[in-house]
Structures are given as structure tokens and as C-alpha cells.
Amino acid sequence: REFFSSTDKVAQLFEEEKDLLESFRLYIDAEEKNVERMKSALLILQLYTYFDPENPEKTLRDPVAAYKLLRRVRKEWLTIVEFTQQSLYKKYQELLAYADIPELEDLDGAASELIRLQEFYKLYPHNITKETPLNADEAYHMGFVAYDEDKFQHAFLWFSYSLDRLTEYSTTTEEKLLHFLSSSAYHFGSLPVAIYFGQRLLNLDPTNEKIKVELSLYKLLRFQRTSNPDIFTLNTKSDNSYEALCRGEVDERTSKRQRALSCRYSTGGGNPRLMYAPVKEEVEWDEPRIIRYHDIISDREIEFLKNISRPQLSRSETRRGISNYRGSQSVFLEEDNTVLARISQSIADITGLSMESAEGLHVQNYGIGGRFGPHYDTWDDENGRIATFLIYMSDVEIGGATVFPEVGVAVQPKKGSAVFWYNLHKNGKLDLKTEHAGCPVLVGNKWVANKWIHEFGQEFRRPCSLSEWE
Numbered sequence: 189r190e191f192f193s194s195t196d197k198v199a200q201l202f203e204e205e206k207d208l209l210e211s212f213r214l215y216i217d218a219e220e221k222n223v224e225r226m227k228s229a230l231l232i233l234q235l236y237t238y239f240d241p242e243n244p245e246k247t248l249r250d251p252v253a254a255y256k257l258l259r260r261v262r263k264e265w266l267t268i269v270e271f272t273q274q275s276l277y278k279k280y281q282e283l284l285a286y287a288d289i290p291e292l293e294d295l296d297g298a299a300s301e302l303i304r305l306q307e308f309y310k311l312y313p314h315n316i317t318k319e320t321p322l323n324a325d326e327a328y329h330m331g332f333v334a335y336d337e338d339k340f341q342h343a344f345l346w347f348s349y350s351l352d353r354l355t356e357y358s359t360t361t362e363e364k365l366l367h368f369l370s371s372s373a374y375h376f377g378s379l380p381v382a383i384y385f386g387q388r389l390l391n392l393d394p395t396n397e398k399i400k401v402e403l404s405l406y407k408l409l410r411f412q413r414t415s416n417p418d419i420f421t422l423n424t425k426s427d428n429s430y431e432a433l434c435r436g437e438v439d440e441r442t443s444k445r446q447r448a449l450s451c452r453y454s455t456g457g458g459n460p461r462l463m464y465a466p467v468k469e470e471v472e473w474d475e476p477r478i479i480r481y482h483d484i485i486s487d488r489e490i491e492f493l494k495n496i497s498r499p500q501l502s503r504s505e506t507r508r509g510i511s512n513y514r515g516s517q518s519v520f521l522e523e524d525n526t527v528l529a530r531i532s533q534s535i536a537d538i539t540g541l542s543m544e545s546a547e548g549l550h551v552q553n554y555g556i557g558g559r560f561g562p563h564y565d566t567w568d569d570e571n572g573r574i575a576t577f578l579i580y581m582s583d584v585e586i587g588g589a590t591v592f593p594e595v596g597v598a599v600q601p602k603k604g605s606a607v608f609w610y611n612l613h614k615n616g617k618l619d620l621k622t623e624h625a626g627c628p629v630l631v632g633n634k635w636v637a638n639k640w641i642h643e644f645g646q647e648f649r650r651p652c653s654l655s656e657w658e
């Protein structure tokens with residue numbers, strides 16, 4: 189049950205919601221008819237008693253009258269049982285139990301994913317809800333999940349967002365929010381803030397013994413703790429080059445060097461197929477060489493590939509199994525078709541490498557928050573993945589760049605383009621600078637396709653070298 193590892197699954201939930209509400213409407217219609225029938229049955233039963241009124245005294249001494257009464261009550265009971273058994277209620281409940289509806293853990297998981305995105309991209313509740321505001325109860329749930337995961341600053345910010353949006357229709361209450369605001373601030377180490385909200389709670393509810401005790405404790409601790417971190421401001425200091433690159437923080441040296449790199453049309457060193465339709469190539473980086481090729485696949489081909497991939501997608505694994513390190517669904521397209529053949533030929537033409545030992549095209553769809561942590565595409569063995577040809581089959585609105593933390597390069601997905609690099613030096617050793625990662629998708633839907641090209645078959649196309657440096 190992976191609602192978020194693929195955007196396609198979310199689309200499916202929309203359909204399920206429609207069906208669910210439609211089934212409820214039909215159920216109500218059926219119940220209404222049933223209610224009408226029961227009302228007329230009741231009328232008939234009442235009519236019997238009207239024509240044959242009860243006379244307790246007579247019934248007590250006349251056995252025939254008693255018999256009649258017994259029969260009548262039994263009949264009434266049978267009628268009621270029959271009608272109430274016709275109720276669709278039980279059946280409907282049974283069927284509902286089979287429906288594939290998000291469970292509590294799915295909701296918690298989704299909230300948890302949003303919080304991970306906030307941490308990664310340093311986003312406040314008001315940033316992440318800019319397009320889609322949450323109400324007080326939704327925000328309370330966000331805060332609760334963050335609190336549960338010991339993410340006290342994000343919890344505090346969500347509770348505060350919730351408090352601002354509290355209305356008379358909210359399920360959550362000011363008391364609850366003040367309690368959690370105080371408690372989150374305490375756990376984060378902001379004692380004056382914990383005291384402030386604790387005091388507000390006490391003013392609201394002077395009988396709250398628990399907060400009295402907590403407040404006195406906080407006041408005591410206030411003098412012992414020296415540091416008092418600012419709970420209202422997210423720390424944006426970059427401690428991790430992968431995350432900083434994903435956030436678009438490029439350092440000066442990188443951007444200067446990048447501006448000097450060129451963009452030109454290539455004919456693959458005189459390949460006749462490319463003479464007719466040269467590919468536009470752009471050098472994204474020089475060392476290692478990362479080259480972007482524009483417009484190498486059409487929108488129609490992309491749609492075709494997505495369509496054949498969709499039914500086969502399954503949660504991508506890392507070498508250690510399924511993990512958040514890799515939040516995507518993927519499939520290797522092994523079966524032959526003209527589109528795959530065309531792409532394969534095109535990659536051979538552009539790169540000048542043989543596709544003989546290449547793997548099938550690996551199509552990948554990232555869901556909300558989907559990412560692929562820093563990794564190498566190959567390992568140092570015989571016939572390793574000498575090169576990677578990474579095709580972008582979608583634009584991504586926000587996030588989702590491919591970044592190379594070792595060299596400080598971020599490549600933004602652009603639909604129809606591809607990037608190419610060698611993972612191995614000419615001497616067959618792994619190029620440590622090719623470590624790369626897929627940044628979490630913040631807004632949008634990310635589709636990529638990988639062609640991994642292996643060493644075998646490249647002997648004459650990329651002559652090997654014995655040098656340590658190539």
C-alpha cells in the first residue's frame with residue numbers, strides 16, 4: 189500500500205473516491221425504498237389491532253382470545269424481523285471493508301513525508317501550504333505526527349499554524365494546542381516560549397494541575413540552561429552538500445565555471461544519422477564530463493513509454509531492499525518495440541557506444557517526496573556500467589533535480605532532454621566524482637528513464653587506458 193511512492197497511485201485514489209460516494213448515494217436510495225415499505229407494513233399491523241382491539245380482561249379469561257393475541261404478536265415480530273433483515277446495512281458494511289481506502293497509517297505516513305520535505309527544503313508551514321491551506325485540524329495532525337517523531341520545531345510551527353486557524357467548527361481545541369505548543373517548545377529547549385504558552389493555558393484553565401507543575405519545572409530549568417534556540421526560525425545553514433544543491437544553493441566558483449561551458453550542435457563526430465538532425469548538446473560539467481542532449485525523445489514517445497510502464501511499476505529497491513532512500517516506482521522494459529529500438533539506436537549514435545551489452549530501459553516514476561539518495565550507478569567489477577544515459581520524461585515544477593555533490597552540479601529535469609556521463613575512468617576504475625542523487629520532488633511528477641551502458645563491446649569505441657588519470 190504505497191499511496192505516495194508513485195503519483196499514479198494518487199490519481200487512482202481520485203477515482204476510488206468517486207465510486208465510494210456514488211455507492212453511498214445508491215445505498216441511501218435503496219434504504220429509502222426500504223423505509224417506505226416498512227412504514228406501510230407498520231400501518232397494516234396497526235390496522236389489525238384497530239379492527240380487533242385489545243381487551244385485557246377478556247383475553248385473561250377467554251383462551252381463544254389469548255390464542256389470537258399470541259398469534260398476532262408472533263406475526264408482528266416476524267414481520268419486523270423480515271423487514272429489518274432486508275436492510276442492506278450489513279451487506280454494505282461488509283463490502284465497504286473490502287474497499288482499498290487509506291488507513292490511519294497511510295495518513296500518518298503522508299504527514300510524515302510532508303515533514304521530511306519541510307526538513308529537507310527548510311520550509312515553514314506557510315511555505316508548504318501556499319497553494320493548499322490546511323485547516324486547524326489538519327495542521328494539528330501534522331504537528332502531532334512531527335511531535336511523535338521528536339521533530340519538535342516543526343511540531344511547534346504546525347501547532348502555531350493550527351492555533352491561528354482555530355474556529356468553532358474545529359475538533360481540536362485551544363487547550364490542546366497550548367499544551368502542545370508549550371511542550372514542543374520545552375523539548376526543543378526554548379524555555380521562555382514553553383513558559384509563555386504554559387501560562388496562557390493556565391489562564392484559560394486555572395484548574396489545570398498538570399500545567400502548574402510543568403510550569404514550575406520550566407521556570408526552574410530556565411536558569412540552568414544556557415542555550416535558548418530560536419524556535420520560530422528554521423536553521424538554513426547547509427551542512428550537507430547534497431541537500432544544499434537540491435535547494436539550489438550554488439557556490440560562486442561553481443556558477444562561474446558553469447557559465448564558461450559551451451552549448452553547441454553535435455553530429456556525433458560525423459555520424460551520418462546525426463548529420464540530418466544534429467542533436468543540441470550542452471556541457472553541464474567538464475570534470476567529469478556531464479553532457480545534456482536536448483530534444484532526444486518526443487512527447488508521443490514519452491507517453492507511449494509511460495503507458496507501457498504504468499501497469500508494471502513496482503517499488504524501487506536499493507541493494508539493501510526497500511527504503512526511503514529510494515522513493516520511486518520503476519520497471520525495466522525488456523520487451524522489444526519500435527520506440528525502444530529507436531531510442532537505443534539514438535543513444536548509440538549520440539554516444540558512439542555499442543548498445544550490445546546495455547540493460548533494458550529503466551523507467552522510473554517518483555511520487556510526492558520521492559528521492560534517490562547519493563549513490564554510484566556502478567561498482568568496480570568486470571563489465572560494470574561504463575556510462576549512464578539519463579532521459580527526463582517530464583519537467584518537475586519544484587525540486588527533483590539530479591545533483592552531483594562531489595562537484596557541486598545540479599541538473600534540472602527538462603522533458604525530452606537527457607544527460608550522459610561516464611561512471612568509469614578509461615582505466616576501468618570508478619570515477620568517484622560521478623556520485624549523484626535525485627532530489628526529493630516537492631511539487632510535480634517526475635519520470636526518468638535510464639539506459640545503463642556496460643563495458644563489454646566498447647573496446648574499440650572507447651579505447652581503454654592504463655593511465656591512472658584517465
Ligand SMILES: O=C(O)CCC(=O)C(=O)O
Pocket residue numbers: 552560565588589590591624625626627636638
Ligand atoms: O532521478 C534522477 O535524477 C537520478 C536517477 C538515478 O540516479 C538512477 O536511477 O540511478
Ligand SMILES: [Fe+2]
Pocket residue numbers: 563564565624
Ligand atoms: Fe543513478
